[in-house]
Amino acid sequence: MREDWKYRYDEVLKKESLLQTVNKQLEKAQVRLKQAGGQRTAAEKALKSETRDVERLEKASLTNLFYTVLGRKVEKLEKEEAEAIQARIRAEETRLAEEELARMTAELEQRRSSLLGWEEEAAALLQEKEEWLRGRSEDFRQQLNRLYEAKRRALSEGKELDEALQAGYELVESLEEAENLLRSAKSWGTYDMFGGGVIATHLKRSKANEAMEQIEYAQGLMSRFKRELEDVGGAAEMNLDYNGFLGFADYFMDGFIFDWIVQGRISDLKDAVSENIDRLRQLLHALQQRYEARLTDEAGLTRDIHLLIERS
The missing domain is CATH 1.10.287 (Helix Hairpins)
Structure with a gap:
């Protein structure tokens, strides 16, 4: 044979x-x-x-x-x-x-x-020889099983890392949108503090509210990302506390002091969002490296399996 x-x-x-x-x-x-x-x-x-x-x-x-x-x-x-x-x-x-x-x-x-x-033909021939060898050599069977198990673990971890990466990328995209909205709200807020008028006030509030909606959406994505991260043995210290961000005073009271307080809240929240984005990018970089390492492991184990079958 x-x-x-x-x-x-x-x-x-x-x-x-x-x-x-x-x-x-x-x-x-x-x-x-x-x-x-x-x-x-x-x-x-x-x-x-x-x-x-x-x-x-x-x-x-x-x-x-x-x-x-x-x-x-x-x-x-x-x-x-x-x-x-x-x-x-x-x-x-x-x-x-x-x-x-x-x-x-x-x-x-x-x-x-x-x-x-040709790849399907080669795979079929390797399968043919593998089955023939499994019935004739216990040592071959044990070696091959160890390699298959290692490959299975690499594939499983790679899949979980990919899922975490996709969740993380979606979260970053959402936070970047919130960051842009807060940046716009901050700009209009500065204009509003120095007599921008009704239009500036309206645009500031509008952008701030849009940012809040985006952050609420991002918080859901953050929970999902943390769960995916736990599946691959990771953890993320991230938080977006915006309670009382745009309160009663800004809507029903006017004046430089109140505008200044709200402007400070906008700035603080934007900084918090930016900080979370930076942390996320660092985490995603590390996850990407681990994911690529698992892909390399899987490819190497596949080669080892083929070589074992070919040379036995």
Whole structure:
């Protein structure tokens, strides 16, 4: 079984190298085909132009009359006809070149399609040999089981890390939106403190309320992120305390002191949001590194499994 299997497996692996070669050839052929199409279009356009020049000299027209009066009609007509012939030849050459490149590209695409299944063929052969070896060697079976278990753990941790990363990225996006709204509210608040009027007050409150809604949404995302983080052995110290942020005084009382108090609340909350964003980015960077490490582990274990089967 081993010699026959090795021959079949080697033949399948050759397809991987062939596929890489065909992909490169196909990429070049597609570029050349696109260029050939442009050249054909340009040649056909030139042919139409030259044909019109000949027709203008042959028919009754101002151009015909002009060259007839000068006594150069025959000379000009011969020149235009010669140019038209050259244009026709060029158009035919570019058409044939494009057709040939289209044929070559189609052949390469067909060749590529015939090679695409090499990974599935290799996997099937590895499975075939694995089953054969499992029934004949306890040592092989134990080694393989250990590798599969390690791969399963790497995949499981990678999945949990990916889920934590996605939850974290969504949270950052939400907090960044809140940060922008608070920044806008702070700007309008500064304007409002120095006599911005009713419009400035309205815009400040509007942006602040939008920021509150966004922060409430972010708090839900934060709870989800913390749960995902716990699943991968992490923790996050994050909090957004905005109780009493925009209170009674700002809505029903006016004056520089009250505006100044509210402005301070806006600034404090924006700083809190910015601080949480910074912490999140640091956490996500560490999570991304762990996730990439698990991907590397999984790929390495897959190679080890394949090598164990191939060499046993």
